Amino acid sequence: MKRVKLIVAYDGTNYHGWQVQDNGITIEEVLNRTISELVQEDIKVIGASRTDAGVHACGNVAVFDTESRIPGDKFSFALNQRLPEDIRIQESCEVDADFHPRYADTVKTYEYNILNRRFELPSKRLYASFCYYPMDIERMNQAAAYLVGEHDFKSFCSAGAQVQTTVRTIYAVNVTKEDDMVHIRITGNGFLYNMVRIIAGTLMQVGTGLMEPEQVKGILEARDRSKAGPTAVAKGLTLVEIRYE
Amino acid sequence: MKRVKLIVAYDGTNYHGWQVQDNGITIEEVLNRTISELVQEDIKVIGASRTDAGVHACGNVAVFDTESRIPGDKFSFALNQRLPEDIRIQESCEVDADFHPRYADTVKTYEYNILNRRFELPSKRLYASFCYYPMDIERMNQAAAYLVGEHDFKSFCSAGAQVQTTVRTIYAVNVTKEDDMVHIRITGNGFLYNMVRIIAGTLMQVGTGLMEPEQVKGILEARDRSKAGPTAVAKGLTLVEIRYE
Incomplete structure (x- = not known):
């Protein structure tokens, strides 16, 4: 028996998110089925991040246990x-039997993209x-700076999430613009439900002038979801990388 | 009666190219139908570039004549x-009644993109x-330099094209790489059937070492399609811009 770790990239457009559910096809379900067929065992992967419907990934992480004699680093080729x-699959390797993708210390990086121009580009x-x-990148970076550090992000968490604490640490938030595309890149030790999308929605309001950068400080202190901006649409979000420390 | 010019962007994935045909939906057909419904006339657009199935555009050009009282610059909003x-539609405006998008002097810019990495990114x-x-960008630029100027591009033209002359002028070809994406950007006064895709296929062979940069000179002189590289797949191609002089 060995534990295999996969780095998984996907276009989330046609999926009902990561986690197996009744009302539509999910990434987890396709991985379970494909790996099970390959190794002729009943495989259930454990995913690191249960991304929502429409969210994309370059580097989500999943592990599974198998009796297969396929070497860990060859699963990427066989599964693709x-x-x-x-x-x-971007990479595969064997890991320790006690490695769990959700219970290890991680640094996660997300990117939220906003096309900022006169008309949509198909x-x-x-x-x-x-x-x-028009969005003011400088203002967005001023607002983003208030989010860096250890804070209670309750204002940036959708209702319904069951977590022990809403305190998280953000290591960096950088807003850049290339041509017409605004990129919000966020790195942290963990993110609450919809947290990146609510941060993106809030920074968009700052960028377009609906909100002042300084207001972000008060939003954090309020610990009240209704004070932050709207949840930005899922399709703009990509899970870029999960690093295990 | 007035003539309206449209700058048209599209994702070519779900279309059988620009030009109306029997076996599938096309961009031209959708434009004809949508404009006809808007102005309540039987509209037939004239397109500048009849892009192939799967090819994308940021800036193709189309014109149509209408009795509509909608101002030329408002068609973009109404059609979108x-x-x-x-x-x-990226832009619309009224133009002279004798403006024809294919018979005017133009500078066209295409971009061909190649993802160059270990595994595909969904x-x-x-x-x-x-x-x-791995692709060597320096070698690709050396090869590309032979294409710049006025040449007979018969070797870079698919059979079946009916043209008076296969002489064209390329103003610039630049190969760059950002992260894992290689961009081939080509500007010229006109392009033969599949010309950009055959140039891309040839430069890919140079970049991967299958062909020497200097061979491109001989390929041009041979005036023989079989000497050039393969036609690169359609989905990598985007018509970026058409400038009218």
Whole structure:
């Protein structure tokens, strides 16, 4: 028996998110089925991040246990030949039997993209939010600076999440613009439900002038979801990387 | 009666190219239908570039004549409300009645994208070709330099094209790499059938070491399609811009 770790990239457009559910196809379900067929065992992967419907990933992480004699680093090739083209294993390797992708110390990086121009660009429509109003990147970075550090992010968490604490540490938030695309890149030790999308929605309000950068400080202190901006649409979000310390 | 010019962006993934045909839906057909419904006339657009199935555009050009009282610059807004989300008008304006998008002097810019890494990235799969072997950008630029200027591009033209001359002028070809994405950007006064894709396929062979940069000179002189590299896949190609002089 060995434990295999996968780095999984996917286009979330056609999936009902990561986690297996009744009302639609999910990434987890496709991985379970594909790995099970390959190794002829009943495989259930454990995912690191249960991304929402429409969210994309370059580097989500999943592990599974198998009796297979396929070497750990060869699973990437074997699975990519069987997976649909919107899911691709980027790397595979054997890990310790006690490695759990959700209970280890991690540094996660997300990117939220906003196309900021006069009209939508069709080739970007599935991978970015769209904003007609000009966005001030400098203001967005000023606002983002208030989020860096250890804070109670209750204001940036959707209702219904069951967590022991809403305190998280954000290591960095950087807003940049290339041509018409605004990138919000966030690195932290963990994120609450919808936290990155609520941060993106709030920074968009700051960028378009609906909110002042300084207000973010008060939003954090309020510990009240209704004070923050709206939850930005899922399709603009990509889980870039999960690093295990 | 007035003539209206449209700058048209589209994701070519779900279309059988620009030009109306029997066996599938096309960009031209959707534009004809949408504009006809808006102005309540039987509209037939004239397109500048009849892109192939799967090819994308940020800046194709189309014109049509109408009795409509909608101001030329308002068609972009009116049409974008009715078009499917994979077609978006970027700009509209009234032009002279004798302006024809194919018979005017133009400078066209295309970009061909190649994802160059170990495994395919799902979110890029519809907008770039994929190449596993490492590509040498310097060699590709050396090869590209032979293409610049006025040449007979018969070796870079697919059979079946009916043209008076295969002489064209390329103003610039630049190969750059950002992260894992190789961009081939080509500007010229006109392009033969499949010309950009055959140039891309040839430069890919140079980049991976299958061909020497100097061979491109001989390929041009041979005036023989079989001497050039393969036609690169359509999905990697985007028509970026058409400038009218």
